[in-house]
Amino acid sequence: MRSFSTAGLSAITAAAMGTGVFPIIVSSVLAAEFIAAFDISRAQVGLLVTSSGLVGGLLAPSLGRLTDRIGAVTATRGVLIVGAVTMTGIALAPTYPILVTAALAAGIANGWCNPATNLLIVDNMEPGRRGVVTGIKQSGVPITTFLAGLLLPAIAVLSNWRVAVLMVLLMPIGALVAMTRRESQPRHAADSADAAGGYVPVSVKWIAVYAAVSGLATNAAFVFIPLFAEEDQAWSPQAAGALLAMVGLVGVAARITWPQLSERRLGHGPTLRILGGLSMMSAAILAVAAVGEIPAWLLVVSAVLLGAGSIAWNAVGMLAVMDLTPKGTVGRGTGIVLLGFLFGSAAGTPLLGLSVDLLGTYGPGWISVAVLHAATILIAFKIPKGSVVAAS
Numbered sequence: 448m449r450s451f452s453t454a455g456l457s458a459i460t461a462a463a464m465g466t467g468v469f470p471i472i473v474s475s476v477l478a479a480e481f482i483a484a485f486d487i488s489r490a491q492v493g494l495l496v497t498s499s500g501l502v503g504g505l506l507a508p509s510l511g512r513l514t515d516r517i518g519a520v521t522a523t524r525g526v527l528i529v530g531a532v533t534m535t536g537i538a539l540a541p542t543y544p545i546l547v548t549a550a551l552a553a554g555i556a557n558g559w560c561n562p563a564t565n566l567l568i569v570d571n572m573e574p575g576r577r578g579v580v581t582g583i584k585q586s587g588v589p590i591t592t593f594l595a596g597l598l599l600p601a602i603a604v605l606s607n608w609r610v611a612v613l614m615v616l617l618m619p620i621g622a623l624v625a626m627t628r629r630e631s632q633p634r635h636a637a638d639s640a641d642a643a644g645g646y647v648p649v650s651v652k653w654i655a656v657y658a659a660v661s662g663l664a665t666n667a668a669f670v671f672i673p674l675f676a677e678e679d680q681a682w683s684p685q686a687a688g689a690l691l692a693m694v695g696l697v698g699v700a701a702r703i704t705w706p707q708l709s710e711r712r713l714g715h716g717p718t719l720r721i722l723g724g725l726s727m728m729s730a731a732i733l734a735v736a737a738v739g740e741i742p743a744w745l746l747v748v749s750a751v752l753l754g755a756g757s758i759a760w761n762a763v764g765m766l767a768v769m770d771l772t773p774k775g776t777v778g779r780g781t782g783i784v785l786l787g788f789l790f791g792s793a794a795g796t797p798l799l800g801l802s803v804d805l806l807g808t809y810g811p812g813w814i815s816v817a818v819l820h821a822a823t824i825l826i827a828f829k830i831p832k833g834s835v836v837a838a839s
Contacts, residue, residue, distance in 0.1 A: 450520075451571050455625060457580050460564040461587030462622035463523050466530030467560025468588050470499040470553040471792070473537065473612060475670040476595045476688060479677065480608040485543040489674070490804055493797035495550045496670055500793030502554025504786050510555075511562040511782025515775060519570050522563035522778075524626060530556040531619040538612035554789075561765060561785055562778040569769055569777050577769055578710035582703035585762035589698030589754065591618070596673075596692030600684060650771050651780045653829040654764050655787035657719060660826060661726070662791030664819035665757040667799040667812065668730060669694065672753070675809050676746060679737060690750050697754030702762040714832025715767035722763065723823035725756030730817035737810035757820065761788070770833040 451459070465472075474481065474495045481492055514522040533556065536549030564584050572580055595615075602611035672694065673687035682690070709718040729752035732745055764784060772780035799812040 457583040460584035463526045464587035465591035466619045467556040476599045489800040493800035496796040497793040498550040499554040500789040503558030504789030507558035507785035508782035510559040511778035514562040514778035519567035526559045527619040527623045538609045562781040565781045578706040581766045582706040586699045586702040589695040592695030593692045596688045600688040647780045655784045657826045659787035659791035662788040663795035664816040666792035667795035670796045693750045694754040698758035701755045701759035705759045706762045706766045709763045716830035719827040722756045722760045727820035729753040734813035
């Protein structure tokens with residue numbers, strides 16, 4: 448039985464997703480401010496993402512199992528509370544080690560947000576109607592990215608970056624208020640049996656492999672594209688922030704559109720192959736820009752392709768998990784996929800930062816990102832279409 452309206456479910460799950468990945472977003476948008484405030488290197492900025500990603504990845508399977516046991520509403524509340532506390536920790540951190548500690552704690556919400564919100568959708572939406580809500584849920588990340596890219600640098604100039612981070616607390620607090628008087632639905636006997644058996648299909652494990660490789664490439668591009676524009680292409684900080692906002696804006700539309708196409712027309716595997724191809728083209732443009740001069744508008748094209756491609760894979764991947772996994776193990780299946788994605792994300796970002804620090808150029812890093820996205824196209828052939836629903 449549904450306990451949330453479609454609009455309410457979409458808004459709450461989107462806010463939970465934005466809250467869960469906020470440390471990655473703030474590390475990208477405010478990278479220059481962090482470097483100046485804490486006197487750190489680019490690789491140390493990447494370590495903030497690594498800290499959150501490693502904790503989230505390690506805990507995701509356990510948090511998925513916990514979600515299956517305690518129910519989606521209780522789990523989603525947990526994501527929002529942990530996210531609000533760690534946002535405050537990031538904003539108030541006086542030293543870099545404490546900032547890293549806050550990022551480590553933020554990994555709990557990072558690893559929990561997808562299992563909790565996926566189960567919330569499964570509990571409230573029947574198959575065939577999940578694509579739109581899943582797309583809006585996953586668009587919580589690019590929506591937060593878009594707003595952060597536009598607003599955080601401006602607020603940091605007017606006041607400081609700590610005030611800018613604290614203002615984002617409105618997101619988890621608002622979602623918690625919207626969830627008052629909601630209770631987790633009890634697990635049905637069949638669901639409990641599935642959960643106890645722990646059955647996760649092989650196809651979902653291939654989604655986890657896709658997630659790991661895509662995460663390795665995607666987060667590296669996502670975190671460093673504004674710094675690349677600022678350092679290598681001589682863009683202003685405001686223009687570089689707007690470039691990231693473009694990634695987020697296109698990502699919003701992509702995360703809403705692709706799940707519907709995947710659910711009703713194309714199927715999950717074919718859709719993921721398309722997203723890998725778009726992402727590969729985005730990285731190829733960045734590689735060319737790193738070794739030679741290109742028109743500024745081509746960098747915008749690269750940002751658009753990044754938003755339309757790899758930024759949107761998560762929406763299709765999460766929908767595929769819901770479609771291919773027995774209901775009683777949705778949380779566990781999601782956790783396995785996140786284990787792959789977050790470990791890939793954690794490794795990719797500092798590796799790209801380290802390569803720039805050592806080589807003095809972004810070129811080899813962007814070429815590696817393109818090769819990784821090419822690999823995701825091949826991996827996606829192992830992922831089935833799923834139950835394609837005819838559009839009415």
